[in-house]
Amino acid sequence: MSTPTIAAAVSPPAADPGAPALVAPRRRGLPYKVISWTVPVLLLVAWELLARAGVIAPNVLPAPSSVGTTAWRLTETGELPTHLWESLKRAAIGLAIGGSLGLVLGTLTGFSRLGEAIVDRNIQIVRAIPFLAILPLVMVWFGVGESGRYFLVALGTLFPIYLNTVLGIRQVDPKLLEMGRVVGLPKLRLVRTVILPGALPSVLLGVRLALTNAWLALVIAETVGAPAGIGFMATNAREFLQTDVIVLVIVLYALIGLTTDLFARFLERRLLAWHPNYHGGSQ
Amino acid sequence: MTTAVEAPAVRARSVTRRYGDRTVLHELDLEIRRGEFVALIGKSGCGKTTLLRTLAGLDALDGGDLTVPPSSTVVFQEHRLLPWWKVWRNVAINLPRGTARARARSALEEVGLGDHAEAWPVTLSGGEAQRVALARALVREPELLLLDEPFAALDALTRIRMHGLVRNLIARHRPAVLLVTHDVDEAILLADRVLTMREGRIAADHRVSAAARTRGDAAFVTLRAELLAELGVVEQ
Ligand SMILES: Nc1ncnc2c1ncn2[C@@H]1O[C@H](COP(=O)(O)OP(=O)(O)OP(=O)(O)O)[C@@H](O)[C@H]1O
Ligand SMILES: [Mg+2]
Numbered sequence: 221m222s223t224p225t226i227a228a229a230v231s232p233p234a235a236d237p238g239a240p241a242l243v244a245p246r247r248r249g250l251p252y253k254v255i256s257w258t259v260p261v262l263l264l265v266a267w268e269l270l271a272r273a274g275v276i277a278p279n280v281l282p283a284p285s286s287v288g289t290t291a292w293r294l295t296e297t298g299e300l301p302t303h304l305w306e307s308l309k310r311a312a313i314g315l316a317i318g319g320s321l322g323l324v325l326g327t328l329t330g331f332s333r334l335g336e337a338i339v340d341r342n343i344q345i346v347r348a349i350p351f352l353a354i355l356p357l358v359m360v361w362f363g364v365g366e367s368g369r370y371f372l373v374a375l376g377t378l379f380p381i382y383l384n385t386v387l388g389i390r391q392v393d394p395k396l397l398e399m400g401r402v403v404g405l406p407k408l409r410l411v412r413t414v415i416l417p418g419a420l421p422s423v424l425l426g427v428r429l430a431l432t433n434a435w436l437a438l439v440i441a442e443t444v445g446a447p448a449g450i451g452f453m454a455t456n457a458r459e460f461l462q463t464d465v466i467v468l469v470i471v472l473y474a475l476i477g478l479t480t481d482l483f484a485r486f487l488e489r490r491l492l493a494w495h496p497n498y499h500g501g502s503q
Numbered sequence: 504m505t506t507a508v509e510a511p512a513v514r515a516r517s518v519t520r521r522y523g524d525r526t527v528l529h530e531l532d533l534e535i536r537r538g539e540f541v542a543l544i545g546k547s548g549c550g551k552t553t554l555l556r557t558l559a560g561l562d563a564l565d566g567g568d569l570t571v572p573p574s575s576t577v578v579f580q581e582h583r584l585l586p587w588w589k590v591w592r593n594v595a596i597n598l599p600r601g602t603a604r605a606r607a608r609s610a611l612e613e614v615g616l617g618d619h620a621e622a623w624p625v626t627l628s629g630g631e632a633q634r635v636a637l638a639r640a641l642v643r644e645p646e647l648l649l650l651d652e653p654f655a656a657l658d659a660l661t662r663i664r665m666h667g668l669v670r671n672l673i674a675r676h677r678p679a680v681l682l683v684t685h686d687v688d689e690a691i692l693l694a695d696r697v698l699t700m701r702e703g704r705i706a707a708d709h710r711v712s713a714a715a716r717t718r719g720d721a722a723f724v725t726l727r728a729e730l731l732a733e734l735g736v737v738e739q
Contacts, residue, residue, distance in 0.1 A: 399583040402559060402576055403597045403643070413596070417587040494587040496625050 282464040287471065290464040299453075304472070307442065307449040310366070311434045314373020319430060322378040323423070326385025330419070331411075340386075347379050355440065369441040376437035380429035388422025389415060421492055428484040435477055512537045512572050512647055512679035513558060519566035520553055527553045529703030530567065537646070538677040542690035545700030546734060551683045554700070555649050558681065572646035572679070576639075580652045582632035584624040584639075591620035594639045610642035611635070614668060630661035634668070641676055648678040655685060662686075666693060687730050691723060692716055699733045707733055 264284055270276050271283035278286070294300035325343065328335035355372075362368025392415050400410045442451020450469050457465035513535040520528035527550040535541050545551050556562045557569065559577045584593045595607035611617050614634040624632060633653055640648060654662045670693060673680055684690050690697045697709045709730065715722040731737075 395579070395581065395583055396585060398561060399579070399585075400596075401561065403639070405597050409597070413588075414585065417585070420587075492587075494623050494625065 279461055279463050282467060287464050287467050290462075291468050294465075294468070300450075303448055303450045303453050307438060307451065308476075310369050310441070310449065311373060311438050314370045314437065315377050315430060315434045317370060318374030318377030318434075319381050319427065321374065322381030322426070322430070323385055325378075326382040326423075327389065329382075330386045330389030331415075343379070343382055351376065351437070352440065355444065359444065364445050364447075369438070369446065372441045373434050373437045376433035377430035380433060381423070381426040384422045384426025384429070385419060388419030388426075391422065392418035421488075421495060421497075424484070424488050424491065427487070428481065431480040431484055432477065435473060435480070439473065509537065511535060512539070513681070514570040515558075515567065516569075517567035518554075518557065518564060518569055520550075520557055520562065521565045527703055528557065531704050533698075533705055535647075535679045535681060537679055540673060540680040540682070540693060540695045542682045542684055542694035542697045543700055544684060544687060544690050544697065544730065544734065545706075547685075549700050550703050551700055552651055555651050555681065555683055558647070559649050574643060574645045575647035575649060576643050576645045577649045577651065578633075578636050578640050578653045580655050582624070582629075582636040584627075584632060584635060586624050588624075589620070590616070590622050590624060590627070590635055593624065593635060594642055596639065598642065606642055607638075610638040613641070613672060614638045630657050630665065633657060633665065637669070637672070641672055644676065645678050648673070648680045650680065650682040650684075652683055652685060654689065662689070669693065687727055687734075688718070690730070691726055692718070697726075697730060699730060701733075 267276070267281070268284050271278065271281065271286075276283075282290075291300065325339050329339050329343075330336075354375075358368050358371055362371060396414050396418065397410065400414045405413065438449075439451055442449040443455050446452045446455075450472055454466050454469040457463075457469070511534045513533060515531060515533040517530040517532065518528050519526065519530055531554065533554075543551055543554070553562065555577070557564060558571055559575060560571070561577075584590070585596070588596075591604065591607045591611060594610055595603040598606060608617065608620055611620050614637055616631060616634055616638070619627065619631065619635075624635070627635065633656075636653070654665050657665060666689065680694075682690070682693060691711055694711055697711060698705050699707045699709075709726060711726065712722055714720050715726050717723060
């Protein structure tokens, strides 16, 4: 007979909160990569062949190779780098403004009832407005200057970061907070060592969503009356029916999106090295 | 050890604690001497955790007087390690800066985890994590150590090993200990005194003789049967 326990029979041991969550193992093997890239590459080849054969008219959809040539030409003239730099700058500044506002407001709401009472309702109301609906107003307010574009990007990035910061702070394990009290952590240290790291996975998810929104906002902002930037390049090209430039810009947006996502994942892997869902928690 | 006039580490007089209109601790009296190891058993929901939380200062009193030493720590049923800190930092949490790291390391050595100092908590087994939690408590040199079913989630073999470890560590550091457990054998094998709790009070108080600490000894069997009877468990 094993040791008689009074309640073990009725209360099974609680699930270990620190146990790694169940995640499907990442498939990083060669076959998976090869297979996943096969179809896009085949499509690209087909597109090239069809365009060269004249099945697709060049002014409808130029061949990938001609888009490549255009990219090279515009890079050589310095046009592409200038516009690209302009767009990146807008995204970065807008994101910095919107992101830090979202973080600060989210922290306020997450921490204090008063903060929540003051901040949350307003944010929820503004968030309910469809993004595009305020575009005319933004143009009236800011005219054709840069600040309107910063404003749009900031607006697009504020909400995801705000919401995920609040959520992250709320989800911090109260048992860990209690442990902090048991070892006598002062309030501010408790915030720094328990609450903010606990909220970090959620905040970083917010950053990722914000990056997506930032590019979306930028596309909108640049296609209406910007004097430079890759969105301007596309609008300009439309006037002259330069389909290759338009396609190039679309491809650029996609590449930028991919790059920022990679960057966000890199951040997650660095900052969440301890987290079982991000990097197995092992060195 | 000085004489009997020495003040006890814990003194609770008529301690009362309510949740809404339900009285969980009902004018409870309790004394624990310095360096004494007391085990507390009782039916699920009888208020053991509530008592422990009150002693730890995590919950307020609704009545009565309570004296506890200034330094007390808790080891909970779950390890409660910060997953974003390496093991040694979890042990060193809120220790004075200069010596924190060295102290954490030697505490980890003591629980047999010296080579896990740089590991992430998620990579530890349940028993290892619980040992780190123990190291985190002991490194503070508490005068009162509160243990709330710290071994309940461990398998039987690991638990037996933990018993040996805890006994040695406590013999070395000599804090007053209150161990809440569901395991009657564990209570007898580890403690100097075993208390049973019922209806928000301490119902009985058994001193454990040296002989009773040997499983299979007559004294052990008798005490075990007595305790089980008090808890309303009848063994065939
Ligand atoms: N935060 C709370 N709010 C309301 N009631 C509570 C709270 N915590 C505990 N209780 C009640 O107080 C009673 C005692 O709870 P406690 O956790 O002290 O029991 P326990 O003896 O530790 O039980 P177990 O052996 O199952 O851990 C229970 O009836 C429980 O429902
Ligand atoms: Mg309990």
